[in-house]
Amino acid sequence: MIDAERILASQRGAVPRYTSYPTAPHFSAPDGLSIARARLERLPADEPVSLYLHVPFCDRLCWFCGCHTKHTLKYAPVEAYVGALLEEMATVRELAGRRFRLAHLHLGGGSPSMLRQPDIERLARALQDNFRLGADTEISIEIDPSDVTAETLKGFSVLGVTRASVGVQDFSEEVQRAINRPQTFEQTREIIDTLRESGVRSINVDALYGLPLQTEERLVSTIDKVLTLSPDRIALFGYAHVPWMKKHQRLIREEDLPGTIERFHHAGLAADMIAGAGYDRIGIDHFAKPDDSLALAARKGRLFRNFQGYTTDACRTLIGLGASAISSYGDAYVQNIVPTREYENTVRNGKIAAARGVELSVDDRIRAYMIERIMCDFAVSFEAMEERFGDLARPYIAEARLVAATDRFGLSEADDRRFRVREEARRFTRIVASWFDAYLEDSSVRYSKAV
Ligand SMILES: C[S@@+](CC[C@H](N)C(=O)[O-])C[C@H]1O[C@@H](n2cnc3c(N)ncnc32)[C@H](O)[C@@H]1O
Numbered sequence: 001m002i003d004a005e006r007i008l009a010s011q012r013g014a015v016p017r018y019t020s021y022p023t024a025p026h027f028s029a030p031d032g033l034s035i036a037r038a039r040l041e042r043l044p045a046d047e048p049v050s051l052y053l054h055v056p057f058c059d060r061l062c063w064f065c066g067c068h069t070k071h072t073l074k075y076a077p078v079e080a081y082v083g084a085l086l087e088e089m090a091t092v093r094e095l096a097g098r099r100f101r102l103a104h105l106h107l108g109g110g111s112p113s114m115l116r117q118p119d120i121e122r123l124a125r126a127l128q129d130n131f132r133l134g135a136d137t138e139i140s141i142e143i144d145p146s147d148v149t150a151e152t153l154k155g156f157s158v159l160g161v162t163r164a165s166v167g168v169q170d171f172s173e174e175v176q177r178a179i180n181r182p183q184t185f186e187q188t189r190e191i192i193d194t195l196r197e198s199g200v201r202s203i204n205v206d207a208l209y210g211l212p213l214q215t216e217e218r219l220v221s222t223i224d225k226v227l228t229l230s231p232d233r234i235a236l237f238g239y240a241h242v243p244w245m246k247k248h249q250r251l252i253r254e255e256d257l258p259g260t261i262e263r264f265h266h267a268g269l270a271a272d273m274i275a276g277a278g279y280d281r282i283g284i285d286h287f288a289k290p291d292d293s294l295a296l297a298a299r300k301g302r303l304f305r306n307f308q309g310y311t312t313d314a315c316r317t318l319i320g321l322g323a324s325a326i327s328s329y330g331d332a333y334v335q336n337i338v339p340t341r342e343y344e345n346t347v348r349n350g351k352i353a354a355a356r357g358v359e360l361s362v363d364d365r366i367r368a369y370m371i372e373r374i375m376c377d378f379a380v381s382f383e384a385m386e387e388r389f390g391d392l393a394r395p396y397i398a399e400a401r402l403v404a405a406t407d408r409f410g411l412s413e414a415d416d417r418r419f420r421v422r423e424e425a426r427r428f429t430r431i432v433a434s435w436f437d438a439y440l441e442d443s444s445v446r447y448s449k450a451v
């Protein structure tokens with residue numbers, strides 16, 4: 001029997017979400033620029049890449065928000081920022097000496113749905129000039145239903161958006177007031193209908209548990225409403241309360257937050273409702289209709305994890321452009337300058353805005369592989385480790401066996417073929433993954449709750 005209360009009370013109750021390994025607080029090399037430049041210059045000419053464009057603006061600030069974004073009531077700063085993004089794109093092309101073929105393009109934020117049509121058109125032209133987009137390029141975008149206009153939606157349809165992720169969080173008015181995010185069900189449904197009519201093939205909806213004033217009844221009602229929208233995918237995240245990093249989260253009253261056990265119960269309840277409606281469970285926090293590409297990838301063991309969460313994107317290289325954006329080069333990560341003004345000034349001088357990074361050691365690469373497989377498949381195959389890393393894999397296989405043999409919480413097991421998270425312990429997968437994290441003992445970094 002798994003003792004959930006004991007695990008949640010342990011210090012391992014707060015661990016990273018492992019959208020990368022090492023995680024962002026450990027990108028410690030101060031010279032991200034030379035790491036990025038070397039990688040861009042030597043990328044094989046025909047290898048497709050993925051591109052992430054970050055838009056760090058919102059026309060309101062939701063108090064729960066953990067993203068790199070800034071509140072703005074004026075549009076001029078957004079327009080100026082788009083100009084900087086175009087310059088950074090051109091610099092990347094110049095450094096690489098060619099136009100990369102794009103497999104995936106993702107616009108995230110902040111709120112890219114704030115962009116106005118002329119800026120979407122400018123972005124579309126610059127993308128065509130600096131990269132090679134094809135009919136098979138997947139283009140996805142994050143949408144906040146309350147800031148998007150019909151004109152913007154038209155712009156995205158011209159850009160060729162294939163997937164949209166719509167933020168819901170919670171539909172009850174009490175919770176919305178406590179997080180400063182008014183948004184009606186009708187408004188959300190209209191946006192989703194328009195997106196579908198304009199040819200967007202796949203819709204994801206984000207919902208949150210662990211929010212202030214969220215009761216079982218309010219959560220159940222929110223999930224019921226989300227299900228009536230029939231999204232292809234649902235992301236059910238636990239609210240990460242990190243007021244020491246995100247000062248505006250202090251506007252949320254701590255006494256309004258559900259306790260650890262209540263939050264755990266809410267997470268299970270919402271997940272069971274979604275799975276009960278016919279969705280496949282994907283990794284630790286995603287759900288997809290069984291015929292959606294994410295579900296197909298999960299069944300084939302072809303699911304990956306990047307900074308946006310779970311993905312089917314198998315590209316080795318993800319180039320992140322914009323303030324705070326992170327690039328992943330397979331053997332290195334680089335994060336761009338975070339303050340928007342400083343980012344803009346840097347790219348205006350014809351430079352890429354890489355600030356800090358990390359080059360992965362052999363130890364990092366083997367642990368990154370193990371952690372990614374555990375987060376995606378709940379298991380890591382020893383044969384696959386040997387195939388990939390040869391003899392170097394041996395001590396890590398021995399470590400995985402030892403981890404399972406000494407697991408005092410009973411969350412994992414190992415046999416001759418693999419290490420795995422026990423079926424009934426999948427909700428604690430982040431904790432199991434953290435047992436392979438060599439950086440976790442660094443007490444200067446604090447994380448959000450694991451469940
Ligand atoms: C980068 S936001 C952008 C989406 C868009 N701006 C919106 O709000 O609809 C993507 C998602 O991150 C999630 N998110 C933001 N802050 C979070 C936090 N503190 N904890 C957990 N999830 C969070 C929300 O579910 C949100 O929809």
Ligand code: SF4
Nearest residue numbers: 058061062065110144
């Ligand atoms: S949740 Fe979305 S709309 Fe709200 S502040 Fe964060 S990025 Fe902006």
